[in-house]
Amino acid sequence: MVIGVAGGLLAMSSLLVGRSAQAAEKLATLAKYQGWIGLTMFGWGVWELIQCVLNMSLLGSHPVVFAFWALSGVADFTVGLLLGFGLISTYVFRGNAMAIAKGDALRSKLVAFQVPLGGLAVVMSVIYGVLHFV
Numbered sequence: 001m002v003i004g005v006a007g008g009l010l011a012m013s014s015l016l017v018g019r020s021a022q023a024a025e026k027l028a029t030l031a032k033y034q035g036w037i038g039l040t041m042f043g044w045g046v047w048e049l050i051q052c053v054l055n056m057s058l059l060g061s062h063p064v065v066f067a068f069w070a071l072s073g074v075a076d077f078t079v080g081l082l083l084g085f086g087l088i089s090t091y092v093f094r095g096n097a098m099a100i101a102k103g104d105a106l107r108s109k110l111v112a113f114q115v116p117l118g119g120l121a122v123v124m125s126v127i128y129g130v131l132h133f134v
Contacts, residue, residue, distance in 0.1 A: 003125075004075070004076060004125025004128070005125045007037045008122035008125065009027065009122065010083055010118070011082060011114050011117060011121065012115050012118035012119060013027045014114075035083065037083055038079070038080045038082065038085070038087065039084035041080030042076070042077060042081050044080070045073050045075070045077025045080050048070075048077070049074070049077060051069075052066070052073055071120065072124040072128060075124050076124075078117050079114075079118055082107060082114055085107050
């Protein structure tokens with residue numbers, strides 16, 4: 001939950017920084033860990049999406065839970081990709097120029113949706129935390 005909120009706030013940083021000087025200060029300290037937060041969110045999002053595919057039977061019996069799960073996976077995957085692209089390309093795509101180019105093309109398409117995806121990540125993480133701990 002904490003990683004999702006932190007990553008979502010980092011993704012929304014362009015929106016938040018303009019509204020408050022304190023927000024800019026807090027986000028600057030969080031930005032030091034942006035790559036690792038993104039890498040963690042990316043991995044978690046991949047895991048969630050794989051689990052959604054493997055548990056498609058939930059769609060018939062619990063469609064709301066399944067939709068929430070899928071949205072959480074999409075938010076974590078995309079925000080993680082955006083925030084952690086530098087680390088992902090360094091460690092995963094190492095030496096493969098074609099993979100780096102394709103990844104960069106995907107990232108450039110997603111950047112336009114960075115703020116809404118960050119908001120989705122924050123909302124999904126908070127709802128997950130509330131539902132999980134209640």
